[in-house]
Every structure is written in structure tokens, then in C-alpha cells.
Amino acid sequence: MINKVVKNAKEALQGVENGMTFMLGGFGLCGIPENSITELVNLGVTDLTCISNNAGVDDFGLGLLLQKRQIKKMISSYVGENDEFERQMLSGELDVDLIPQGTLAERCRATGAGIPAFYTPAGYGTEVAEGKETREFDGKMYVLEHAFDAQFAFVKAWKGDAAGNLIFKGTARNFNPMMAMAGKTTVVEVEELVAVGELDPNQIHTPGIFVQRIFQGKGYEKRIEQRTVTPKS
Amino acid sequence: MALTKQEIAQRIAQELQDKWYVNLGIGIPTLVANYIPEGIDVEFQSENGLLGMGPFPDEGTEDADLINAGKQTVTILEGGSLFDSAMSFAMIRGQHVQLTVLGAMEVAANGDIANWKIPGRMVKGMGGAMDLVASAENIIVAMMHTNKKGESKLLKQCSLPLTGVGCVKKVVTNLAVLEIKGGAFHLLERAPGVSVEEIQNATEGTLIVNGEIPEMQF
Numbered sequence: 102m103i104n105k106v107v108k109n110a111k112e113a114l115q116g117v118e119n120g121m122t123f124m125l126g127g128f129g130l131c132g133i134p135e136n137s138i139t140e141l142v143n144l145g146v147t148d149l150t151c152i153s154n155n156a157g158v159d160d161f162g163l164g165l166l167l168q169k170r171q172i173k174k175m176i177s178s179y180v181g182e183n184d185e186f187e188r189q190m191l192s193g194e195l196d197v198d199l200i201p202q203g204t205l206a207e208r209c210r211a212t213g214a215g216i217p218a219f220y221t222p223a224g225y226g227t228e229v230a231e232g233k234e235t236r237e238f239d240g241k242m243y244v245l246e247h248a249f250d251a252q253f254a255f256v257k258a259w260k261g262d263a264a265g266n267l268i269f270k271g272t273a274r275n276f277n278p279m280m281a282m283a284g285k286t287t288v289v290e291v292e293e294l295v296a297v298g299e300l301d302p303n304q305i306h307t308p309g310i311f312v313q314r315i316f317q318g319k320g321y322e323k324r325i326e327q328r329t330v331t332p333k334s
Numbered sequence: 335m336a337l338t339k340q341e342i343a344q345r346i347a348q349e350l351q352d353k354w355y356v357n358l359g360i361g362i363p364t365l366v367a368n369y370i371p372e373g374i375d376v377e378f379q380s381e382n383g384l385l386g387m388g389p390f391p392d393e394g395t396e397d398a399d400l401i402n403a404g405k406q407t408v409t410i411l412e413g414g415s416l417f418d419s420a421m422s423f424a425m426i427r428g429q430h431v432q433l434t435v436l437g438a439m440e441v442a443a444n445g446d447i448a449n450w451k452i453p454g455r456m457v458k459g460m461g462g463a464m465d466l467v468a469s470a471e472n473i474i475v476a477m478m479h480t481n482k483k484g485e486s487k488l489l490k491q492c493s494l495p496l497t498g499v500g501c502v503k504k505v506v507t508n509l510a511v512l513e514i515k516g517g518a519f520h521l522l523e524r525a526p527g528v529s530v531e532e533i534q535n536a537t538e539g540t541l542i543v544n545g546e547i548p549e550m551q552f
Contacts (some may be wrong), residue, residue: 127384128419129405131398154419179459181405187456193375199457202381203423203465222427223469226446226499229464259399260517271399271416278418306418323398326405329390 102297105265105315110140111313113288117253119146120173124209124254125153125163129181129326132273133162136238136290136318137255141166146298150174152249156186161324164297170194176249180203201229204246206279213282213311214247221246254284256280258307261291262279262298266305274306281311290318335527336380336508337550342476344369345550346435346506347498349474350376354480357381357426357466359436362476366435375412379431381422381462386414403462423462427469434470436463438477440492445502445514447475448494460497467498479507479536486538488512488519498499509533511550523550 107113114137123141127133149172150236153249155177157163166172167185180186189195199225200208211219220243224230234245256277259270267289269277281287286318292316336346343365350356350370357379358364367389370376380389380402387402388409395405410416425431438449447467450460467473480486488505505512510533511523517541521533526549534541 128403129401131405137458177459179461181458191456197457199459201460201464202419202462203427206423207421221465222466225468227496229460251360257480269416269418271397271410272380273400274416274418276419277384279420300523322378325396325398325407326401328396329406330393330396331390331407333393 102264104263105309105312106294107314109316110136110290113137113316114144116142116286117141117144117146120148121146122234123251124151124248124249124251124284125151126254126256126275126277126280127162128154128272128275129190130162130324132159132257132269132275132277133157134255134257135321137288138162138165141171142169144319145169145171147171150176152176152209152251153179154202156180156183158183158326159321166284167195174198176205177207197309206276208246208249209276209279209283211278212247215311216248218245218247219242235287236292250282251283252285254280254287256287256289258291259287260293260295260300260307261289261315262295262300263293264297264314265309265315266300267291267307267312268300268304269306278307281307283298286313287311288313289315291315292318292321305334335525337525338508340365341552342506342508344552345475345511346474347371349504350374352376352434354432355370355379355385355430356433356435357431359434359463361437363435363437363445364404367455379422379425381410381426381466382455383417383419383422384408384410385415386411388414403538423465424453426462426465429471431470433472433474434466435474436466436478438487439515440487440489440494441475441477441479441487441502441505441515442492443518444491446492447497447502448495451495453495463497467501468471470501470537473502475502475505477505479531479533486536488539490539509536520544520548523548525550
């Protein structure tokens with residue numbers, strides 16, 4: 102077994118520098134790498150390009166990096182309700198590249214799977230396809246989309262072992278498995294770091310081969326963005 | 335009487351077919367889940383990685399790790415499954431999801447749809463809408479027939495940046511059910527008490543009215 106365990110977020114983020122491109126897992130605030138984000142704030146690295154489906158909220162998730170003006174460019178599908186994001190985008194401080202969600206997911210997957218580019222129907226005939234190669238297959242039009250290049254991927258899993266094998270919980274899986282595949286260095290934080298042998302190999306979502314560093318996360322807030330309930334009758 | 339948002343959802347629910355997998359967008363489309371006709375089994379797909387989406391959880395049982403694409407806490411029904419975003423959009427682009435219901439700012443008589451961006455205003459992004467409209471076999475658009483100023487949202491050509499081209503085949507508004515084919519809106523049904531003339535006046539794109547147009551039945 103190849104041991105991937107590091108002590109904490111600080112050790113896991115060694116090598117992170119200004120100007121790098123990162124992938125960060127999560128959908129909204131669900132399944133985001135809370136500990137790695139906090140450490141990025143502590144490190145104070147700037148001019149970052151962040152590939153993440155969303156951009157957090159004002160005071161949580163990637164919003165924390167936006168507050169400190171650490172992000173130069175966001176690549177996302179939906180940036181939602183974030184006042185500071187809006188202010189920086191409108192003032193031109195922040196560069197934003199909005200791309201269809203399925204294209205974002207597939208570009209991450211392609212990055213890790215050795216596929217430099219692929220055709221997708223999403224965005225054909227819209228401004229998303231402007232300047233991109235298009236091609237017809239069986240009478241339907243498609244747009245050529247390219248893989249990414251990210252130095253680090255920050256991933257959050259539910260359970261993981263020292264070999265880097267991961268299991269996700271609920272809809273916190275979202276972009277995490279593809280980003281784990283795609284990072285040159287993939288840093289995983291888990292809610293529960295278990296002994297090797299404890300995870301059933303049949304149940305592994307992400308095999309350890311994709312993971313370079315794994316650590317036991319702490320203090321998870323797991324904030325809920327839209328708390329909707331069925332009232333008790 | 336023009337339909338309420340609930341009634342638009344109720345009318346769309348009549349389009350559901352047994353054994354369909356369905357993706358519901360945010361807003362009026364979400365309400366469709368409340369009106370599934372009896373005897374019809376459908377399963378709801380949420381593009382953030384959930385099939386078999388159930389109602390909102392009972393108070394006190396909400397789980398931060400179980401949300402829908404609108405970031406609302408939800409539940410998962412027996413027989414449901416969880417997966418990553420790449421697999422989710424494989425289901426969508428691969429046409430394994432039979433129906434997509436989504437909202438729109440504008441729809442054109444050629445089937446174009448615009449629902450993600452108003453130039454000059456804050457742009458929040460398209461989310462999964464472009465993937466959904468580019469691939470779905472059946473797309474039903476749930477929308478108000480006119481904007482707040484009373485101007486038609488069913489146009490000859492969309493004026494806003496497009497989400498997809500030539501993809502919409504059916505529109506259910508507060509006034510009518512319409513089919514899009516051959517570059518025109520074909521009037522299929524009227525909201526109860528709404529006249530063909532009212533619908534005509536509220537529709538900028540070419541409207542084809544063939545014979546007697548029935549009222550919607552609830």
C-alpha cells in the first residue's frame with residue numbers, strides 16, 4: 102500500500118503558490134473542501150484561478166477567498182447569490198468564465214482521463230460556443246470543449262483510507278470524483294480517515310490512485326444554503 | 335382566468351408519462367412534483383447527482399449532504415440513487431432522462447429559448463440549463479405569457495442571449511398550451527375563460543389557430 106496520509110491541511114497544501122489554477126469540489130456549499138479553503142485563506146496566496154461549480158456565499162466557502170481578493174479568475178456554471186462576487190465582477194477585478202454545468206463536469210473528467218477535448222451539444226448556437234470549433238454528427242451540431250490544466254484539486258470526501266480510497270455521502274459527491282482524477286496534486290480531506298482494510302473495495306467511489314495527499318478534516322460546519330422542510334402537520 | 339403558477343404546474347403534470355425520468359428546473363417546474371397523476375410512476379432527477387428525489391425533509395431531519403440543484407434540502411425515495419456530476423450529465427446528454435421542464439425569459443417560434451442572461455445585469459450563470467435543453471427529447475417550458483409590462487415573451491426571435499437553439503417543442507403559460515413546429519406557435523388549449531383573441535394579442539410570434547380550441551381540463 103502507498104501511504105498518502107498527511108498530518109493536516111497545512112502539510113497537505115505544501116507547494117501551493119500565487120497564480121496557480123485550482124479545482125475545488127462541491128455543489129453550492131454541499132461537499133466543499135472546508136479545511137483546504139480555510140488553509141488557502143491562511144496562506145494568503147493570490148492571483149488564483151479557481152475551477153468550481155459555484156463561488157460560495159459571502160462569508161463561507163469560496164466567498165472567503167473572494168473577500169480577501171485572492172481569486173483572479175473563476176470558472177463556474179452558476180455563481181448565485183454573492184454580493185462581493187458581484188461587486189468584484191462588475192468592477193472588473195474578477196474575471197469570470199461561465200460554462201454549462203455538464204461541460205464543466207466533463208472537462209474535469211476529461212482532464213483526468215487523458216482526453217484533450219470532446220464534442221458536446223451543450224451551448225451550440227449560444228455565446229458559449231463563440232470562437233469554438235463546431236462539428237456535425239448525424240445531423241446534430243456539437244461544440245469542441247477542452248480539458249483543463251490544474252496544479253491542485255481540493256476534494257472533500259466522507260470516508261477515506263491511507264491508500265487514498267474514497268467514499269462520498271449523499272449529493273456531496275457532485276464534482277469531487279472528477280476533480281480528484283484531474284488534479285496534478287489531489288488533496289483530499291475526509292470526515293473520517295479509517296484504517297486500511299476498513300472500506301469495502303466494492304463500495305469505493307474514487308480509487309486511491311487519483312489521490313496524492315489525504316488528511317483527517319476537522320470542525321466541519323456543513324452549512325445549508327436553502328433549508329427547506331415539510332412542516333409537521 | 336389566467337392560470338396561477340400552481341395551475342401551470344398542474345397542467346404540465348398531465349404531460350407526465352408512466353416510467354419517465356424527469357428533470358424539473360427551479361421555480362414553477364419544481365411545483366410539478368406536487369401534481370403527479372394517479373397511476374403514473376415517474377422518478378425525478380436532480381442534476382447535482384440524485385435520482386429518486388423525494389419531498390422536503392421533515393423538520394429536524396434535514397441533511398446538509400442531501401440537496402437538490404436549487405440547493406434546497408430534499409429527501410431520497412426508496413429505489414433512488416446517488417452519483418457524480420459527470421454521470422448525471424451523461425444521463426442528460428445521453429437522453430436517458432425523458433422530460434425536462436424549465437422556466438424561460440423568452441421563447442421564440444423557431445424553438446429557441448433564452449433563460450440565463452440579461453445583458454447589463456448581474457449574470458449568475460446557466461447552471462445545467464444549456465446541457466438540458468441541448469439534449470432532452472422532450473422539453474416543456476413553464477412560463478408567464480407576458481412580462482410585467484404586458485409584453486409578449488413568446489416571440490418571433492429571442493432578444494436575449496440564447497440558452498439553446500430550436501429545442502423547445504411545448505410551452506405551457508398562464509394563458510395557453512402551445513406546440514412549436516414549423517416556425518410557429520400552434521395553439522392547443524386555452525386557460526379556462528381566456529379567449530383566443532387574448533392569447534393572440536399576447537403572442538408576438540406567429541400563432542396558428544386551427545379550428546375550435548378547447549379549454550384546459552383540470
